[in-house]
Amino acid sequence: MRRQLLSQHLVHVLMNNSAIGSAPSKPTRDPGLPPDTLLKWYDEMLLIRRFEEKSAQLYGMGKIGGFCHLYNGQEAVSTGSLGAINPEDYVITAYRDHGLAISKGVDPRAILAELLGKHTGTTKGKGGSMHIFDREKNFLGGHAIVGGHIPIAAGVAFASKYRGEKRVCLCFIGDGATNIGTFHESLNLAALWKLPVIYIIENNKYGMGTAVARASAVEELHQKAAAYDMRNEVVESGYDVLAVHKAVKAAVDHARATYEPSLLEIQTFRYRGHSMSDPVSGHYRTKEEVETQKKLDPLVVFAESLKRDGLASDEYFENAEKRIKAVVDECVEFAENSPEPPADELWKDVYFERGGF
Amino acid sequence: MAVVSIREALNQAMDEEMTRDERVFLMGEEVAQYNGAYKVSQGLLQKFGPRRIIDTPIAEAGFAGVGIGAAMVGLRPIVEFMTWNFSLVAYDQIVNHAAKMLSMSGGHFHVPIVFRGPGGAAHNLGATHSQALESIYAHIPGLKVVMPSNPRDAKGLLKTAIRDDNPIIFIESEVMYGEKGEIPDGEYTIPLGVGEILREGTDVTVVSWSKILQHVTVKAVQRLAEEGISVELIDPRTIKPMDWELIFASVRKTNRLVIVEEGWPFAGVGAQIVDEVQKHCFDDLDAPVERVTQEDVPLPYAHNLEVSSLPNIQRVIRAVRKAMYLD
Numbered sequence: 287m288r289r290q291l292l293s294q295h296l297v298h299v300l301m302n303n304s305a306i307g308s309a310p311s312k313p314t315r316d317p318g319l320p321p322d323t324l325l326k327w328y329d330e331m332l333l334i335r336r337f338e339e340k341s342a343q344l345y346g347m348g349k350i351g352g353f354c355h356l357y358n359g360q361e362a363v364s365t366g367s368l369g370a371i372n373p374e375d376y377v378i379t380a381y382r383d384h385g386l387a388i389s390k391g392v393d394p395r396a397i398l399a400e401l402l403g404k405h406t407g408t409t410k411g412k413g414g415s416m417h418i419f420d421r422e423k424n425f426l427g428g429h430a431i432v433g434g435h436i437p438i439a440a441g442v443a444f445a446s447k448y449r450g451e452k453r454v455c456l457c458f459i460g461d462g463a464t465n466i467g468t469f470h471e472s473l474n475l476a477a478l479w480k481l482p483v484i485y486i487i488e489n490n491k492y493g494m495g496t497a498v499a500r501a502s503a504v505e506e507l508h509q510k511a512a513a514y515d516m517r518n519e520v521v522e523s524g525y526d527v528l529a530v531h532k533a534v535k536a537a538v539d540h541a542r543a544t545y546e547p548s549l550l551e552i553q554t555f556r557y558r559g560h561s562m563s564d565p566v567s568g569h570y571r572t573k574e575e576v577e578t579q580k581k582l583d584p585l586v587v588f589a590e591s592l593k594r595d596g597l598a599s600d601e602y603f604e605n606a607e608k609r610i611k612a613v614v615d616e617c618v619e620f621a622e623n624s625p626e627p628p629a630d631e632l633w634k635d636v637y638f639e640r641g642g643f
Numbered sequence: 644m645a646v647v648s649i650r651e652a653l654n655q656a657m658d659e660e661m662t663r664d665e666r667v668f669l670m671g672e673e674v675a676q677y678n679g680a681y682k683v684s685q686g687l688l689q690k691f692g693p694r695r696i697i698d699t700p701i702a703e704a705g706f707a708g709v710g711i712g713a714a715m716v717g718l719r720p721i722v723e724f725m726t727w728n729f730s731l732v733a734y735d736q737i738v739n740h741a742a743k744m745l746s747m748s749g750g751h752f753h754v755p756i757v758f759r760g761p762g763g764a765a766h767n768l769g770a771t772h773s774q775a776l777e778s779i780y781a782h783i784p785g786l787k788v789v790m791p792s793n794p795r796d797a798k799g800l801l802k803t804a805i806r807d808d809n810p811i812i813f814i815e816s817e818v819m820y821g822e823k824g825e826i827p828d829g830e831y832t833i834p835l836g837v838g839e840i841l842r843e844g845t846d847v848t849v850v851s852w853s854k855i856l857q858h859v860t861v862k863a864v865q866r867l868a869e870e871g872i873s874v875e876l877i878d879p880r881t882i883k884p885m886d887w888e889l890i891f892a893s894v895r896k897t898n899r900l901v902i903v904e905e906g907w908p909f910a911g912v913g914a915q916i917v918d919e920v921q922k923h924c925f926d927d928l929d930a931p932v933e934r935v936t937q938e939d940v941p942l943p944y945a946h947n948l949e950v951s952s953l954p955n956i957q958r959v960i961r962a963v964r965k966a967m968y969l970d
């Protein structure tokens with residue numbers, strides 16, 4: 287049923303737009319958003335896209351190891367969501383974390399250095415791709431055990447409320463992760479105790495090679511909130527950064543005003559394989575499906591809307607490519623020229639010994 | 644004798660046991676349509692259909708429990724963990740339920756189930772995805788822990804595990820699935836709790852298992868042989884029950900013992916072996932028992948730190964030489 291709705295949405299959007307994305311983005315544009323902010327968002331999404339493409343290339347060259355999960359296709363979720371919070375707010379996610387880290391302001395050079403296992407990386411080479419952390423930026427990690435971070439997000443929100451603060455925590459969750467126990471325990475706790483956490487399901491339609499309908503009894507994932515009487519919303523046009531922003535902003539405002547949590551389902555799509563070691567398509571999804579979804583590319587949709595609104599010209603986008611390429615090149619240079627962690631790093635940070643904070 | 648990979652050997656074991664016994668079924672993440680994250684269940688969905696080869700949601704506690712319940716009332720599940728790291732989400736089900744059911748129910752319910760999947764470090768997977776967890780399972784009364792190191796043992800031991808009436812922790816290695824070796828033609832099984840002497844020797848006994856045995860210890864032993872040191876190398880194959888008599892007999896002959904394992908040192912499997920050996924072979928020992936383990940830290944991602952933490956050939960050679968008072 288959900289799948290049918292989805293494809294109808296897609297067909298509707300594709301058929302009714304000469305300029306792709308005009309229908310869904312127009313009504314969502316918040317007039318309060320300054321043009322500068324919108325252009326910054328575009329640049330950020332482009333940076334995430336190009337950063338991931340570079341990561342794929344470096345992985346192919348054997349410079350990045352282990353599991354590496356790329357964010358291509360999901361950029362509007364990251365930028366739209368994090369555009370709705372302040373630097374002091376918290377973000378926590380699973381292992382597909384490069385894009386969200388970039389949106390949270392983590393230095394992309396340090397992220398790439400981390401992927402290369404360098405001492406200048408976000409975690410000194412300890413965590414790798416799946417475990418990007420940045421205390422200063424309130425980026426509480428990449429977490430590689432599915433569901434592991436979901437209750438932790440509730441705990442972070444608990445601390446905010448405990449101290450009487452208005453800081454919220456955005457917690458990103460895969461569609462597959464909504465089937466694990468911690469998801470349900472956390473939703474109950476957050477709703478019961480009114481914790482200012484916004485759970486954001488990045489429904490990219492597959493958990494590894496398993497389609498949502500093959501793993502979840504409820505296909506409309508946001509409806510899982512009903513069991514906990516939690517505020518919830520679905521964003522079908524998750525390729526539209528403005529639509530994402532609007533939904534997340536409403537949830538954040540609500541959390542700040544009432545301490546109440548929300549569950550948002552943002553429908554999106556991952557262009558690449560689950561990780562760099564998995565196929566883009568195969569038994570679980572067809573090439574055609576991937577190609578069709580790519581027609582609603584978050585970057586293209588956003589660029590079209592910026593042009594239509596007269597906020598950016600072709601020249602702007604050409605320059606943006608150049609600027610972003612320079613940033614990515616700088617990341618590569620920084621990462622490649624950074625040293626490996628020294629041998630004694632192995633024994634550091636096993637127990638906390640520097641005194642409290 | 645056919646030459647097959649460990650992956651094929653495990654696949655054959657499940658295939659044969661499912662053909663033989665209708666009660667056996669396989670359940671886990673990506674085991675059916677995707678043919679397994681590491682392709683161990685390749686082709687089984689096609690052969691046995693979705694009733695017996697079952698893709699699960701990401702819900703380890705849930706599907707481990709489903710397996711235990713089904714086993715209590717007469718089925719014989721094989722539950723695959725994509726890796727053993729994720730079994731920690733199901734640790735309560737395994738430890739508090741599968742392991743204790745027979746005893747707590749006063750013999751009413753036994754739990755014939757196999758939990759299997761890859762354990763240990765691969766390459767650059769970071770702290771949560773690299774763990775050798777055999778000791779925390781071997782610690783638990785009621786569980787048996789099996790760790791094959793070659794295709795022949797993988798097949799023979801898995802078939803026995805499936806036929807066993809107790810919960811079995813069957814730990815494979817992600818980086819060994821493609822490794823090939825000879826297996827006997829036709830039907831065969833290998834009993835649990837029976838180790839194997841891989842190489843007879845006179846100077847020192849070395850006990851090691853799974854990937855570390857094949858990738859590190861065997862190579863170190865070869866180099867030691869070139870130096871004129873004669874190692875008796877034992878693969879216990881089953882961690883629990885351990886083949887104590889095989890180890891004791893060897894130590895009584897060589898009077899020295901070195902244990903090489905991937906896990907952490909504190910309360911590791913090697914620590915248990917030291918305890919049993921000092922109890923039973925105290926007067927036979929000519930030197931303190933040496934252990935080679937991973938360093939006592941979460942395993943980092945960076946390649947240089949990762950390799951510096953894990954056991955390596957050099958460290959095994961050093962430990963053997965130390966046990967022989969050569970250094």
Ligand SMILES: Cc1ncc(C[n+]2csc(CCOP(=O)(O)OP(=O)(O)O)c2C)c(N)n1
Nearest residue numbers: 382430431432460461462463492493494729
């Ligand atoms: C507890 C646990 N089980 C299994 C895995 C292996 N695994 C890693 S990611 C993944 C799929 C998750 O899919 P989803 O939640 O939809 O997130 P996505 O990868 O699509 O972003 C699986 C099964 C794991 N890391 N942790």
Ligand SMILES: [Mg+2]
Nearest residue numbers: 460461492493
């Ligand atoms: Mg997903």
